[in-house]
Structure formats: structure tokens, C-alpha cells
Amino acid sequence: MKGEKIQRMRDQILNGPIEKTLLILAGPLIVNNLVQVVYNITDTFWLGKLGREALSAPGTVWPIIGTLMALGMGFTTAGFAFVGQYIGAEEYDKANRSAGALYSLMTFFSVATAVTALLILPYALHFMRVSENVYPYSLTYATIVFLGLPFSFAFMAFGALMRAAGDTKTPVKITLLTVLINIALDPLFIFGWLGFPELGVAGVALATVIANVVGAAIGLYLLFTDRVGISLSLESLRPDFEFYGKLFRVGLPSSIGQSANSFGFVILTRIIFGFGDVTYAAYTITTRLVNFLTGISRGISMAMGTMIAQNVGAENYGRAKKIAERTMVINFTIASLAVLVIGAFRVEIFRFFLNDPAVIRESAVVLKYFLISVPFFNGIFIVVNRTFSSAGHTKKSMALGIFRLWGLRIPLSYAFGYIGAITVLGITIPLAELFDFTSKGVFFGMGMSNFIAAIVALAWFLRGTWMMRIIEDQSKN
Template sequence: MKNNNGLTTQPIPKLIRQLTIPVSVGFFFNTMYNVVDTYFGGLISTQVLAAMSLSLPVFFVIISMGSGISTGVTALIATALGAEDREEARLFAIQGMIFGVFMSFGLTLLGIYISPFLFTILGASDEYLSICLLYMDTLFKGVIFFMLIYMFNSVLQSLGDTKSYRNFLIFGFVLNIILDPWFIYGGLGLPPMGIAGIALATVLTQVTGSIYLGTKAYRTGLISCRKLKDIFPRAAAFKEIARQGLPASLNVMTIALGVFVITYFISKFGKEAVAAYGIGMRVEQIVLIPTIGLNVATLTLVAQNHGAKKFDRIFEILNSALKYGGIFMGIGSIGIFILAEQFMTLFTNDANVIRIGVTYLRIDALVLYAYIILFVSVAALQGVKKPMFAVVIGIYRQIVAPIAVFYFLAYVLGFGLTGVWWGIFFVTWSAAVIALIYS
């Protein structure tokens, strides 16, 4: 069946806007979803806020697998569609679903088993540890729904449909505003659940999302099973999904491990530092929303045009994405630098947390365009089925360089916590330059 979605023929700037804007709008609401969680967590206590911040790298290690496999499946389906081989696209879509379900069960068990150990490494103990585990154990029970959403969205993204996921994220944001206070404080027959209520609201939102996106994906015809054997795992398909998806998963996981490394160093400076970093990350996520849209647009467009062997368009895609990213991040950097204190006071009235967070945000404002360069370059390489560079640069940026640079700046040169913030600056920019040269 001929692929008529126009991703290999229409003007590149138009396509980038067409794909980026819905994704960016959706992820704005996804980020605001997290902001709502952070806001209500802060209302409970600073310790709960710190526990949620500490939980981020632990859960991110788990969901990074889903995100990475989704990236790999998107590249495979989009490449097949670009080559006008819809049957192969259907095969990868169905096998991707099965692969994701199997993986979700393993990740749930792994997460429940290793999370106490990881939290202990990060310095949690006694009541602090109990709060972290209460939050995470609830989230782990919903891993399969996170995974299904990733897989369904990979089908939709490969076809250029970024609006369905946007719609889910907007609905999820509204639903979370309703569920968070209800589950936290109780009422209408429900007992107060505290931080566990925040996690339960997230799981229920994922359930609704998996139903909605599953319906949309089924209507594309790419996950329709014509024969019973279609639903059985196929070694060749699993191997190709793993070959493309696992490097992408490892790349995303290095981000999680990077947050783990950063949190490890920050935790040495107290709970206030951890809480400030957690708030700062939420603010950063808002400003970096366009990078998610550009990332998805670059991956989808490069994969389809690579499949269609239109290599000249690939370079135009990369250049256009970097140009749009520069505009977005220029505005975002100025906003964060000027309004850092105002952003922090939205989430806490703790003067020490605000002071630490303002310093972080103003240094972070100087890093933002480096993320654009890095993410767009990696997405382009994933689109041409060269995923291993993402793993290499991820290990450098998230693990090897941070450990050395953070220690040197914070302890050897004696800059303390500020040394960690400047370490993020130096490491991220060096990785961005390397990625751009390679791509």
C-alpha cells in the first residue's frame, strides 16, 4: 500500500512545524501534570517533595526501557512505510506490542526488588525511605500501562500522528488536577492516601491513556491480527526490535542514571538541595518542551525519508530542527534567567530551597541550547538506524564525565554544590559539540 502521508514529499519546515507543535503542546500538559504533582507534594511536606525528587531517577530507569523500545519501533515502522512496505510495518507494530508487554512484567518485578537498594544509596532511611517506597511501589504496579502507551504511540508517530498523544496528555493533565487532591486528602468514600494518592492518580491516568491510544492505533490497521500466529513472538522481529530499541533504551537509561549520579552528589548537601533540584528540573522541563517535539519530528521525518532513500532531505531536516530549536531556547533561556526566583516560589516558601534553586536555574539557562543540539543530532542518527552513538554519548554525558567533573569542581576546587551546577554546564556542552560533529 502506498504511503501517502506526505512526510517524504512536503516542504521540510512545514512538516517540522506540523509534527512539532502537537507534540510540544502535549508535553507542555505532561510537564504541567508533573508540576501539579510537585505542587501537591510540596503542600504535604518538604520531605514528601524530596522523596518525589529522589524517586525520579529510580522510576526513570524503568520507564526508559519503554521509551527506548518505542523509539526503535517507531524507526522500524516509519522506515518500512517510507519504503512503501506496509506489511513489514504491520509486523513490527504487532511484535512491538508483544515485546513491550513481556518487558513490562520483567520491569515491574525488577523495580520492586531493586528500589529499596537504590534509595538507600541515595541516602534515604527510616521514614524518608518509607515515603519513597510507598510512592514507588504504587507506580510500579502501573508499569504495563506506561509500556502500552509507549507502544501504541510508536505506531501513531510513525504515521505522522502526533495529535492523538497530545490529546491524551491534555486529558491526563485535567484528570490529574481532579484526582490528586481527592486521593491525597480523601473524601467521597475514599480515605486520605497522602503521597500514595499522587502515585495512584498517575496509574489511573495511564490506564485511560492506554485505552484511548490503543483504540486509535487499532484503527490504523497496523496492529490488526489477520492470523492467530501474528500474536506469537517472532525471533527475527524481536531481534530487530531489540537491535534498534535497546540502544535507544540504554540512551534514555543513561539519562536516568545521569539523574541518579547528579542526585547522589546533590544529596550530600542536604534534603533542601534535593528538593531545589527537583523543582528546578520541573521548570527546566517546561522550557525544554520544544525539544521533545523537535526530537519526535526529526526521528519520524529522517526515518521515513531514509526509507524512501531521499538522503538530501535528511540534512535539511537536521538544519531546520536546529534553527527552530535555537529560536525556542533563546526565548526560554532569557525567561529562566530573569524569572528564576519567581519560578521557585511557586512551589515552596522554604528560603534555603529557593536560594539553591535560583542558582541552579540561572546556570541551567546557559545550557538549554546544548540540549537541542544533542537531542536533535541523536534523533537523526536513530532515524537512519544508527542507534549506538546515542549510547556512547549518553554514557559519556550522564555517567563518566559527570562523576569526574562534579567531584573535581565540588570537592577538589571546593565550589561545593555550585560546582555540580557548573559541572552540568561543561559536560552538556561538550557532549553537544561531539554529537553535532559526529552527526
């Protein structure tokens, strides 16, 4: 590990002005997030030329992909927390060893995940009630993406380790390259331009896999040649079962939480598809737009995570709390402005992607009943959740995530969308009269889940039980 470079950034994170440091760390991450969303929007744009069914395919299968990838992401989160806290505590050799152990574990885990994914895919799509029109597109897209999972995991681990070290620029440079490759290959593979085979939806998936292979290869090269803050060697990649145990203790709750949440979106997709392809297409485009306009706030949250991890490692708990609080204010403001922009230009934006009058009409329902809750989700819930996970308190982040999705979003969406009436404390609430068994009820339930979850998250954050570093005693996590 390059001590001077890491030490300089560590001093900035532990002692520098909070807002300035957030900006330094967040700038590249914001670019990274916006570039990633531009890529997703590009996919949506080109697939829209093939029709509503093709456009819906990636959004349909991403809950399945996310469920399986979340298992690995949990261990990446644990590795991020350990490396960040070791750097904060100035134990650089342990940080390097932790990075190597994370990579070796992720290699084994990603292969097993890919095999499992391919086996369960057809059953998962049928369970989600994916329509007959969308099913073949979704099956093709997901199969190809699953074959490239090991490279996705490797690239994901590289980005997390760089963020833990305070280097947010290097992963962005690589991401920019991979996204450019993706954008360039999309139309060539989809439509068969310049002599390439015409692959349709399969072309989008293939372009994604190729880009991830490039990103993973570059990341490993940089780590093995000691060109970034963290360095790997064949020795550091040796299986370390003692450290694997630590990763499992901290990472397993995060893996369970993220997988449970991703699987929850499988259920949610089933609920939304109950109202037809039009509703799901409107939801897919809307989520792409929200991700683009809130890319800034998400980048700031990721930068905050680096600052939280290192400050908790250095036992600067008061500063860590202040960092999180200021991030909430910033992100709530940004997300609110984003929703206003979508509301003001909704029709024009949707027509750009898919000139379908039915989908454009449905987008008004999504905006009215769901999007207004996004500032509470992005500004409060995500910040608190990342604070818990960055501090290594993954049981808290797991519980919070499961509560939002399984305790609130799924039951509320189903109740308001499909149930005629409910009785609470002897009072009957006629849900059918409020929403007429339409998609309005589903999106209203989704919005309510964001409001309630944000309030609960804020109350838990203020208790301060997350202010304890895990590199001292993992058993207290």
C-alpha cells in the first residue's frame, strides 16, 4: 500500500472540512453514477425501438440478478468496512491482507452464484408472472448476464476497495471506459450494424458482459502492479479462513438483507405486472429517470460511507455523526429538485423513450403516488442505511432494509392495489373506493413505505448505537 498517498487522504477524511472532503470524494462518484445511468438510459432508448416487451426485459430480470448479486455485495460491504477502518486505524498491512482475502472469497462465490442463477432463472420468471410477450426477452437477457457474473463481482470488489482507501477517481476512469464500450456496442449488437450479428435483446446483455470483463481485468492489473493505494499479491489471495470467518460474521447479515430486499423486488414485480405491460413499462422508465436525477445524491452517500468507515476506525464518532447528518440535508434537497424536474418535463421525457400514449398516461400515476416519496428515501433512508453498513453494523442495515421492503412496501402495495377493504382497530377502510383496484393503489403503497421507513431510520440513527468500530470486537456487531 502506498502509505504517503493513503495517509494524505486519511488526514483529509479525519480532519478536513466535511463539505469540502465530501465534494472531493463525491465528485468522481457522482460522475460514475451519472455515467452508469446514462448507460441504462441508452439501453432503454435502443430497446424502446424494438417495442414495449423488449424495453421491459432488463427491468424485469434485474430483481433476480440483484437477489443473487446481493449475496456477494454483502461480503463486499464487509470488506469495505474492514479495509476502511484498518486505514482509519493506520493498520495498512491488515488492510492489504483483507483486500486479498475479499478477492479470493468473491472468486469462489461468484462462480457458484452464476451456476445457481442459471438453474433457477426459468422458475423465477414464471413465479414473477412475467407475461408471455416479455418472457422470452427476459430469459435471453438474464442468461447472458449470469454467465458474466464472476467479472461483475470482481469489478464490484475493486470499486469498493478503492472507495475504502479514499480513491474514488480510479474506479470512475475505468467505469467511463466500460460504459463507452457498452454504449458503442449496444446498437451494433442490437440491430446488426457494421456487419455485426443482429442479436436484439441478447446484444444488450452481451455488451454488458464484455464491458465488465474489461473493467475487471484492468482493476486486477492495477492492484497487482501496485499502481493504486491497495496492492495485491498471490500470497494475499491465499485462502484465509480466519478472515473469511470475520467477513461472514459482518457480511452475512448484509448479504441476507440485500438478497431479501432484491427478492422483495421480485415479488413487487409480480404485483406490478398484475396491472399489465403498460404499467410496468411506465415504472421501468420512471426508475431510470429517478436514478439519473438522483445520481448526485447517491454519489455523495457513497463518499460519506468512506468518511464514516475511516472516522469510525479512528474512533471519531462525533465527527462521523455530523458527516451523516449533513449528508442527509444535502441529499434530501437534491432529490426534491430531481422530482420537480421529472414532474415538469414528464410527458416530453417519456415520449422520447417510448411514444406510447398509454405508457405516458400511466406515468402520471407513478409521479403522483410514488415519486413524491423519493426525497425521503434518498435523503434519509439511504444515508442512514449506508452509515450503518459503513460502520460495519450490518445487522442494523439488514433489519432496516427488510423492514422497509417486507414490512412496509410489499404488504402496503398489495393491500392498496388488490384488497377491497381492511379493518384497523375496528375501523373499516374501503381501499377499493380510494383506488378502484388500479395501479394507483400499488404506487401509493410504495410511496407510503418510503415515508414510514425514513422516519424509523432517522429515529434509529439518532440513538447512536452504531458508533462502535468492528475491528476491535466483531462479536458486538
